[in-house]
Amino acid sequence: MQLVRYTNGGAPQWGVRRDDDIVPLTGLREDVSYEQLTSPGFLRVVEDAVDAAEDQAIPASDAKLLAPVPRPGKIVCVGLNYHDHAEEQNEEVPERPLLFGKSDTSVTNPGDPIVHPADVEQVDYEVELGVVIGRTAKDVSAEEASEYIAGYTAVNDVSGRDAQFEDEQFFRGKSYDTFAPMGPTLVPESDVNPNELDVACRVNGETKQESNTEEFIFDVGEVVEYISGITTLRPGDVISTGTPGGVGIFRDPPELLEPGDTVEIEIEGIGTLRNPVVADRE
Ligand code: MG
Numbered sequence: 001m002q003l004v005r006y007t008n009g010g011a012p013q014w015g016v017r018r019d020d021d022i023v024p025l026t027g028l029r030e031d032v033s034y035e036q037l038t039s040p041g042f043l044r045v046v047e048d049a050v051d052a053a054e055d056q057a058i059p060a061s062d063a064k065l066l067a068p069v070p071r072p073g074k075i076v077c078v079g080l081n082y083h084d085h086a087e088e089q090n091e092e093v094p095e096r097p098l099l100f101g102k103s104d105t106s107v108t109n110p111g112d113p114i115v116h117p118a119d120v121e122q123v124d125y126e127v128e129l130g131v132v133i134g135r136t137a138k139d140v141s142a143e144e145a146s147e148y149i150a151g152y153t154a155v156n157d158v159s160g161r162d163a164q165f166e167d168e169q170f171f172r173g174k175s176y177d178t179f180a181p182m183g184p185t186l187v188p189e190s191d192v193n194p195n196e197l198d199v200a201c202r203v204n205g206e207t208k209q210e211s212n213t214e215e216f217i218f219d220v221g222e223v224v225e226y227i228s229g230i231t232t233l234r235p236g237d238v239i240s241t242g243t244p245g246g247v248g249i250f251r252d253p254p255e256l257l258e259p260g261d262t263v264e265i266e267i268e269g270i271g272t273l274r275n276p277v278v279a280d281r282e
Pocket of ligand 1: 126
């Protein structure tokens with residue numbers, strides 16, 4: 001099941017996307033929440049609501065899709081979490097996940113522009129599986145992690161490389177507004193195995209990254225165990241699980257994003273997240 005946050009003129013709402021249409025979830029007694037999505041009973045209620053509201057389906061093309069987590073409590077990112085991405089940087093496989101943060105206000109919607117800042121030269125793309133937390137998690141084991149996850153989405157971990165390298169830490173380069181496109185759907189935890197999904201990134205239709213989450217150095221359970229051992233995760237927090245090889249900065253010569261480009265992030269079962277790149281107005 002692919003949940004979507006969307007608007008077709010009115011207030012943002014939740015729906016379920018099927019092939020070419022979206023069924024609004026208007027008949028639910030309780031609102032969709034990240035916490036509710038961890039409950040198998042609630043997911044059955046959602047399925048029934050979709051069956052009951054089938055005649056209210058709208059064409060997907062009439063909907064403006066929105067980020068499924070518009071205001072994450074926090075975004076915790078994992079660096080160097082695919083074997084091939086460590087190799088392209090000549091980095092050793094890390095002994096534990098490398099973590100960094102990205103500002104919550106960097107989130108932007110499917111279809112909305114990635115704004116290329118005037119003070120950054122090297123803007124880069126990174127396809128990443130996003131883990132949306134559904135229950136407060138502290139000291140959770142890898143085996144239990146799935147019970148704390150609401151679902152999965154796609155994140156483009158857009159990066160200002162020169163900022164990242166100049167500062168020798170990641171926050172500025174990762175946190176410019178619009179540097180976290182998210183979506184297009186949120187797939188409940190029970191519907192996919194997050195550790196065997198095809199992931200890809202295309203720029204102007206040309207494939208730049210192509211891998212599978214089987215290549216993770218630390219799988220989703222191990223990442224949740226590690227992070228929740230450090231800091232409490234809450235419903236609506238997002239973990240961005242790292243990117244495979246093929247990023248622009250390590251290409252020879254580097255291939256970075258420029259205004260006019262279109263970036264597509266595709267994850268199996270979640271869909272394609274497409275964003276144009278535009279220049280900052282300055
Ligand atoms: Mg990343």
